[in-house]
Amino acid sequence: MERLLDGRVAVVTGAAQGIGFEIARTLHQHGARVVLADLDEQAAARAATDIAGDGSDCAGVACNVTSEDDVRAVVSGAVDRFGALDIFVNNAGITRDASMKKMTLENFDAVISVHLRGTWLGVREASAVMREQKSGSIVNISSLSGKSGNPGQTNYSAAKAGIVGLTKAAAKEVAHHNVRVNAVQPGLIRTPMTAAMPPDVFAQREADVPMKRAGEPGEVAGAVVFLASSLSSYITGSVIEVGGGRYM
Known part of the structure; x- marks a missing residue:
């Protein structure tokens, strides 16, 4: 397999399991040194070991993506450890599904905070x-829920739609620095969830x-x-749907 990311340094949030783990594993498979950041530090460390074994080019660290200090520490730690930061994947997320009638303000705010503030x-x-x-290159993980809206997910759908707007606005701000910001919108994916x-x-x-x-x-x-x-060197501010054609 051609390695597309030799010598690159990547951070993936929410990387201890599910889609985040697979993103981290695949980035490493393509030659990147990867920092797996997750709220569960032990799970992140185990995931890093599963990917790289000896841990020389893969590390698992704790990170609450809603914490300014935590996110800053993950970025500076990646630079200190590997000498650069070439790829950042904002993947961390939670769900707190309920109808609007039953959804609490706490659960609305929690989902918005993790997805939107975290990104x-x-x-x-x-x-x-x-x-x-x-x-x-920064890649933000949105969702087709942010395009179509899902009943019982007014919080999640709003957050994932917001990530698209954030992606486009940020891409315009940093394009002249040769920094690209794009988003991926997964659809129905086989995960534990x-x-x-x-x-x-x-x-x-x-x-x-x-x-x-x-x-x-x-x-x-x-x-x-x-x-x-x-x-994808001339692609920024774009959204790639990975949904088998759903909502096209």
């Missing part, structure tokens, strides 16, 4: 380093996908690798 902090801190070195869905609900959502199947985490990771690599 904004990641973009701000990563771009501060990248603009000085005159290169870098979707595995917990009632089988009939999952089957109906899968049937609504033109390709007639759910996606795999590796297919999301492939889009991230593309946006992180020089293959």
Whole structure:
């Protein structure tokens, strides 16, 4: 396999499991040294060991993405350890699903904070380093929920739609520094979260996908690798849908 990211340094938030883990694994597979940042430090460390074994080019660290200090520490730690920061993937997220009638203000704020504030902090801190070195790629993980809206997810859909606006605005601010900011919108992907869905609900959502199947985490990771690599050197402010044609 051609390694597209040899010598690059990457940070992935929410990387201890699911799509974030697969993104980190695939970036490493393509030659990047990767910092896996997660609220669960022990899980991040185990994930890093699963990916790289001896840990010489992969590290797991604690990070609450809603904390300015934590995000800043992850960025500075990556630079201190590996000498640069070339790729930053804002993947961390949570769900607190409920109808508007039943959703609490606390659960609305929690989802908005993790997804939107967390992504904004990641973009701000990563771009501060990248603009000085005159290169870098930031990839924000949105969702097709942010395009279509999902019942019971007014908080999540709003946050994921906000990430698209944030991506485009940030891309315009840093483009002249040769820093690119793009987003990926996954659709129905096979993860522990979707595995917990009632089988009939999952089957109906899968049937609504033109390709007639759910996606795999590796297919999301492939889009991230593309946006992180020089293959996408003239792409910024874009949103790539990874949803099997859903909502096209």
